Amino acid sequence: MQTFDLEAEGLRALNSTLHALKGQTNATAWEIVNPKGSHAIAVGLDAPIDVTVRGSTGYYCAGMNKQATVRVKGSAGPGVAENMMSGTVIIDGNASQYAGATGRGGLLVIKGNASSRCGVSMKGINIVVHGNIGHMSAFMAQSGNLVVLGDAGDALGDSCYEAGLFVRGSVKSLGADCIEKEMRPEHIDLLADLLKQGEADALAKPADFKRYGSARKLYNFNIDNAADY
């Protein structure tokens, strides 16, 4: 285990040290102490390493992650795991707005609540939230899956494309072109796998969820709506 004191050594030193770990490395376990809400902790990683942050983080923690597992032993500020490509990011506490935004792959697990715009414009990432999510979540979500064990705020899935949205609790309102959909056996299987990956299989059963997705009515220009543009 390598320990890095962020307060003493600084952000640039941390990220350049982690960026230097390419391909095979023996230094696979890292611990970051004294994060104190700093921004951009462990962004742009591209190695199969395991990073644990002991405390809460600021903006954009673990953004653009590839391969690495980043675990935050606290809460995360805005834009955690933004544009993640692969790997796993696990937040023990809550996440602020636009968690997992534009993510293209990998897994983001939030054990507390996520606030507004969780999974906005997600493009392949899987997100599992143990608590609730805020308004405008999965806005323009394109692919990937968002699993919420708690409740969803206003305008869930507004203008979404082909992302899968699964919510166990209530949905305050659905966004434009987002509808409830039938839960077929393949969705139950998918959900069971995602709950297991998201360390939530002991907390919820796939059958308790409802599935939401695109009604696909905004995909093409509709002449009847011309007056609305």
Place this chain on the structure above:
Amino acid sequence: MCGIVGLFLKDKSLEPQLGAMLTDMLITMTDRGPDSAGIAIYSGADDGKAKITVQSANPDTDFANLDADLKKEIGAPVRMTVKSTHAVLEIPDDKVDAARAAITDLRPALKVMSVGDSLEIYKEVGLPKDVAARFDLAKMTGTHGIGHTRMATESAVTTMGAHPFSTGPDQCLVHNGSLSNHNSLRRMLAHEGIFTETLNDTEVGAAYLTWRMQKGATLGEALEGTLDDIDGFFTFVVGTHDGFGVVRDPIACKPAVMAETDQYVAFGSEYRALVNLPGIDNARVWEPEPATVYFWNH
């Protein structure tokens, strides 16, 4: 961008450190707002004396003998404490109207920053650390306070464009965001007899609250009204005689984090601002919900 900090003490033993704690929080928010900084601090409530905080571009001439001149005009004792470009005038609380009128006559160039039983407002252009040093904010004591670091978007970087803005006796407002309909609101408020001094959008927000409360709304009702009548992005924090309030617009893109322990309730635009507070690791930390008015009172 802008930075907001706020601290409401439940534990009286922390009151001597209020200024030091708020100053640390304020300086942490420098990169959200390096243009100017300000602080509103509440102390000495219900002591029978009122405070008027005034600001001058020429403090040496404007503040010279101001206490003696004011005492002669209002016929009551005046205690003046000068801090750089600001001075706090302490007067008996039944002499506030007389003193305000006298100040206008005696020193027409002075700007009144705040009036109230316990509120003092200090604000200037410059880096938050320089503003804090100029007013010796770290040595101030009190029950609660709010601070602001400004990155200007809607009007010039001037002392009067800095936050907090006073909205009435012992009331003030700071803002992170930008208002879209401030010009039409400013014209509407002028028709109603509420005049603003700057082209700043936040001052219109403050004037809106003043107007609503003049019409009989409580501060809570006036803050609810911002959600219907004010267009734009905002996280507002308001200071009151006995506490502070928070409201975010329904879209809530401007960040806000709160922390509560047995000793205090704290507000920060970012968690970074809160990390040096005592017991923060075990505090309840959360984000205030959009379009919801929160208050903490003594």
